[in-house]
Amino acid sequence: MTSDPVVSETDAPLSGHVADIFSTLQGEGLYVGQRQIFVRLSGCPWRCRYCDTPADLEKTGRPTFSLQQVLDKIKELQTVRDHGAVSVTGGEPLMQPEFLAALLSSIKDLGLKTYLETSATHPHLFRSLAPLCDVVAADIKLPSAIGRPLWAEQEEFLRLAGDRAFVKIVLTSETTDDEMETAVSLLTRLDPIPTLVLQPVTPIPDLESRLNDGEPTTRVQILPPAPARLVGFWDWARQRIPVVKLIPQMHPMWGVP
Numbered sequence: 001m002t003s004d005p006v007v008s009e010t011d012a013p014l015s016g017h018v019a020d021i022f023s024t025l026q027g028e029g030l031y032v033g034q035r036q037i038f039v040r041l042s043g044c045p046w047r048c049r050y051c052d053t054p055a056d057l058e059k060t061g062r063p064t065f066s067l068q069q070v071l072d073k074i075k076e077l078q079t080v081r082d083h084g085a086v087s088v089t090g091g092e093p094l095m096q097p098e099f100l101a102a103l104l105s106s107i108k109d110l111g112l113k114t115y116l117e118t119s120a121t122h123p124h125l126f127r128s129l130a131p132l133c134d135v136v137a138a139d140i141k142l143p144s145a146i147g148r149p150l151w152a153e154q155e156e157f158l159r160l161a162g163d164r165a166f167v168k169i170v171l172t173s174e175t176t177d178d179e180m181e182t183a184v185s186l187l188t189r190l191d192p193i194p195t196l197v198l199q200p201v202t203p204i205p206d207l208e209s210r211l212n213d214g215e216p217t218t219r220v221q222i223l224p225p226a227p228a229r230l231v232g233f234w235d236w237a238r239q240r241i242p243v244v245k246l247i248p249q250m251h252p253m254w255g256v257p
């Protein structure tokens with residue numbers, strides 16, 4: 001009598017919850033306009049008031065892909081056109097740390113650059129992954145956006161990221177002077193001081209009509225600061241940080257994902 005081979009957890013092929021894999025132009029931050037492959041991982045513990053990927057916050061019910069399936073898709077996209085990097089984004093990619101480690105390592109084995117987009121809030125998970133990242137796009141999450149301060153975690157994370165990181169802060173009409181003061185002070189304690197990208201929040205374009213159509217959603221419209229206040233944040237941050245840029249989200253303007 002024969003029996004099926006026993007497959008242990010460790011023998012099973014590594015797999016992850018992946019919301020999407022596609023080629024596009026990076027629409028945010030310092031690498032805006034660079035052609036990248038996006039691998040969007042599902043799952044995030046946060047609920048930022050301006051989140052533009054609400055469908056990716058839960059892992060439950062999202063598709064599962066083996067590592068090999070993800071790599072095959074990356075290779076297929078790379079044969080069509082050349083990409084500056086593979087952006088691993090979310091959700092929060094660090095919520096799948098084993099899969100993320102294997103994915104970043106495999107992307108580098110393919111000869112491609114790795115670009116990690118993260119909320120920069122789990123330094124204990126990031127410690128061993130830092131050497132696998134060529135670029136870290138680290139969001140500083142302000143208490144007005146996320147509902148609580150995360151300064152200590154974010155500072156430790158950015159120290160681990162070192163010169164791989166640039167920092168992005170999303171500015172809204174609710175951003176306060178005090179939290180910006182704390183964020184800028186945090187950045188000035190780092191060596192090197194990272195480049196800071198200030199990104200005015202993008203209003204959800206069709207929220208009003210979706211609400212009028214009776215769509216069940218708890219989302220509310222979050223607006224950017226008034227123009228004078230936006231420029232004022234830049235002027236003020238630039239007094240203490242060598243490189244500060246004001247860059248809105250570009251992909252909604254281009255009409256690409």
Ligand code: SF4
Pocket residue numbers: 044045046047048050051052053054057090091092119
């Ligand atoms: S950390 Fe990113 S994915 Fe998570 S809620 Fe905030 S904006 Fe959305």
